[in-house]
Amino acid sequence: MSAVFNPLVASILPPPVPSVFAWARAYDGSKGPAIDLSQAVPGYPAHKDILGWLAEASGSLAYTGYGPIEGETLLRDAYAEHVGAIYGVGLNAGNIHITSGCNQAFMCAAMAVAGAGDTVALTNPFYFNQDTTLEMLGINRVLIECAAENGFLPKIEDVDAVLSKGVKALAVVTPNNPTGAVYSASLLAEIFHACRKHGAWLILDETYRDFLPPGDDRPHDLMKIEGWEKNLIMLYSFSKSYCIPGHRLGAITAGEKALFEITKIMDNLQICAPRAPQAAVAKAIPALVEWREANRSEIALRADALRRVMRELPQWGLASAGAYFAFVRHPFDGVSSAAVAEKMAREFGVVCLPGSYFGIGQDGFLRFAFANAGATTIEGLASRLKDFSMAG
Numbered sequence: 439m440s441a442v443f444n445p446l447v448a449s450i451l452p453p454p455v456p457s458v459f460a461w462a463r464a465y466d467g468s469k470g471p472a473i474d475l476s477q478a479v480p481g482y483p484a485h486k487d488i489l490g491w492l493a494e495a496s497g498s499l500a501y502t503g504y505g506p507i508e509g510e511t512l513l514r515d516a517y518a519e520h521v522g523a524i525y526g527v528g529l530n531a532g533n534i535h536i537t538s539g540c541n542q543a544f545m546c547a548a549m550a551v552a553g554a555g556d557t558v559a560l561t562n563p564f565y566f567n568q569d570t571t572l573e574m575l576g577i578n579r580v581l582i583e584c585a586a587e588n589g590f591l592p593k594i595e596d597v598d599a600v601l602s603k604g605v606k607a608l609a610v611v612t613p614n615n616p617t618g619a620v621y622s623a624s625l626l627a628e629i630f631h632a633c634r635k636h637g638a639w640l641i642l643d644e645t646y647r648d649f650l651p652p653g654d655d656r657p658h659d660l661m662k663i664e665g666w667e668k669n670l671i672m673l674y675s676f677s678k679s680y681c682i683p684g685h686r687l688g689a690i691t692a693g694e695k696a697l698f699e700i701t702k703i704m705d706n707l708q709i710c711a712p713r714a715p716q717a718a719v720a721k722a723i724p725a726l727v728e729w730r731e732a733n734r735s736e737i738a739l740r741a742d743a744l745r746r747v748m749r750e751l752p753q754w755g756l757a758s759a760g761a762y763f764a765f766v767r768h769p770f771d772g773v774s775s776a777a778v779a780e781k782m783a784r785e786f787g788v789v790c791l792p793g794s795y796f797g798i799g800q801d802g803f804l805r806f807a808f809a810n811a812g813a814t815t816i817e818g819l820a821s822r823l824k825d826f827s828m829a830g
Contacts (some may be wrong), residue, residue: 461779464784465784470818471787475789475790475811509534515530517689537690544641547673549575630669644673646678649679678762741760747817762808775793776792777828778792791805
């Protein structure tokens, strides 16, 4: 008799991004260089100082052994001071746990607050790795609809109705992946108070926080609410802001009791996050403020370029855009988003992700990760999308 695999894992579809890359490899270059709007990676290199600090730490014997499960103290201190300054609160290393990327941060948070058979709420559209994480853990998923007509933001009455059914947590991504929608401070406060009313956790993924429009520096005031640590877990990724996605570094900000539970999980998942990147980023947080601000302005220029392009294409619809992403309505009624995205990649060299990868009822949309491409490259979308057809 053959051995069998875990059905919770076997039932999950393969990772979606490699399939899109396969479509892109079939492109013959006939329309010009490929325009890659697929994966959320910074479209510019890491600062030379980060590379130098990485090289220095990677070559040091000091970082070859196991480190603290919670993360290097120097990074936890630096990040606590950074987050505290953003939100106007006092934090310390005891509020910070360093992880190997934000996907791992979400898995740690989900495992800390919910077990097999429990239910966690996601918004629809959702970030697909959060959905599959819950599925492989045996945690039930319930969706809160976020309609295009409401800017892909949830209505508080829908949030309250779902939370009233006894879910253990609600996960929110803002600025959002895949839609780019930005949750206002007032909406986040309403959602948080609903979570507190129903005894649920709010898992707030702020991976793209540093790419809010210039001047929009404090996304919310949730940590100023007394007792915030009893219901709030915040997630973050260093990949985008510091251009080091390959080094896998993320962070959790939470109360000490939540981090006590997360430490147990992390010890079994990985023992500790990569140590050399932690040493490098600890230096980069205070040293590269102006560089990060310049990058934020650059991403805003790319967003503006995409908005200009979409105004030239009335048959296409820019349903939502912000930070790294745009959710674009394609003009082919009844045609799957996967079919549209595949043809765009193979024949027109425009590489993006189908909306169907991000939830139920999203087949009319495509996700453009515009942060990957410069403004000039983005402007080249206009001619390709004008010529694009599903015929033939």
